[in-house]
Amino acid sequence: MMDEMSTIENKSIEITKGINGLDKVILREIHGSTVEVYLYGGHVTSWKNEHGEELLFLSSKAIFKPPKAIRGGIPICFPQSWTPASLMQFSNLGSLEAHGFARNRVWIIDNDPPPFPPTVTNRVYVDLLLKPTEEDLKIWPHSFEYRLRITLGPGGDLMLTSRIRNTNTDGKPFTFTFAYHTYFSVSDISEVRVEGLETLDYLDNLKNRERYTEQGDAITFESEVDKIYLSTPTKIAILDHEKKRTFVIRKDGLPDAVVWNPWDKKAKTIADLGDDDYKHMLCVEAAVIEKPITLKPGEEWKVRQELSAVPSSYCSGQLDPNKVCGESKKLMPALL
Template identity: 30%
Template sequence: MQPLKLILFKTKQAVFDGKRAIRGGIPFVFPQFGQWAFGPQHGFARVARWHVEKMPERLQSGDVEAVFSLMDDDFTRSMWHFQFRLTYRLILREKELHFNIGIYNPSKELTFSCQLLLHTYFKVPDVRRCQITGMHGCMFIDKTREGAVYQETREVVTISEWTDRVYQNTMQEHIITNVVSGRKMRIQKYNFPDTVIWNPWAEFAKEIPDFGDDEFPNMVCVEAGRVAAPIVLLPGTAFEASQILQVRYHTTALPHYHTAALPHYRITALPHCRTTILPHCRTTELPHHRPTTQPH
């Protein structure tokens, strides 16, 4: 099996200056999805510096585990004054990558609300040949049509134009075909009722500074999250959600995967993603998100 990093897309022009989100991988959207009057688009979690709670460590099972955390500090309070603690636990298995996320409100008095999303960029040979399951019958907000709401009637979603949709109450499992070398990617999600599908296509790829004009055919974002309705945490309460990415093969004989390849996955770069909580998130503003002025 190829290292998992080959399944995740990163633009050739991605910037690693610690000041802006990396265009690729799995940016952590929190506490705001979309434009935010109090801080950067998609919140500050993907540009904040996380604390390494547990360095990548091989478990007795052969899996590799790492844990990161983010708490309120001067940086987050400059945009949002609530206390919070965010934990991000990653487990790399032979054919899977597990994401376990926890949000805790340590305040004794204040309630806050937020949105949460894993903005996963998948690498594909040709997005026009991909099919995505798990959205049939679901309502979705189409940001390319000024936030109009439609119902998905297709059994599988295909992409042949600029796509920016927030699907609501989707199935817990999505299958993406033709990810790498004809393989399939299985996404399992828990407590993430929404799924965002995004591709800027040719016309909007040109408007994104850190996105190559010719890169749109080789990526698709399928993003598990909770954005249509905010997460509301009372004092002393917590929220948990998880996602599993699994590579599926067409043959029954699977090549042996060496987890020793983990150092090349560069999991240690994750602390540079940034996170915070946004009680002021307004899901009603989602339809007004315009990628033409604020790239996804």
């Protein structure tokens, strides 16, 4: 594998060993932003701005040892994520572990990917590839190719582009749900608010996935939250009052959004999460859950998520793309 990796010559990309000798890729942007990606899980574990400040949360007790998934960063949930009980009728979903197996498989660097959308100048990226093993086919009997491009932009933005193709030769379609299970680093969860999801319907995982409508003008946190928001906008903002920082999530093809924080009691029951870690993390996950994706053989599904961190002074209290994202970041270019 390392011989294959050595073909990468871009000075902005480094292949090295991470915790417990696991292979990882480091992307460096010219102004100082960095991203670390473990091939185990195709997992982004670190995203730092030009000042070296960590923007993603990683558990103080994260376990970097297969087959345990890494707690924090951006786990890839495929072919299943937070599937409501009403969707368990899909037999190819119900037998899988809670968040699928992509996050605890070893991906490879894809040195010859099919064409992606044009890459903006000064962006640095790495292409990863996941195919099912024989063991995977026993628990989910479908052949696929999952291509993941992880891109660090000139302004420090982080983009994940996913392309999943059905490569079954038996003519069978397959169905899946999906999420970028992003853990954001926040100063104090009690001082954070999420904008862009107000007035929307959601499924409450703490109440047997019953359906409700969000009533507040923004989402704030005083206790455990585990909700799946439906038919969400293409932009969501996370305002961190203490750090005077706003995270902006821009997403294409991912209609749902999971908002999760375990709070104190639940945190103590999670073995690979520190008792006080919940105070400094918030998961807002771009996802496809309510309406699973079905691909016929040969069909490909393409989605992406772009993350930015901007000063909160850019935000006027409303999710105005020009004010939250800046004039240079109005909309992502078309995915297809």
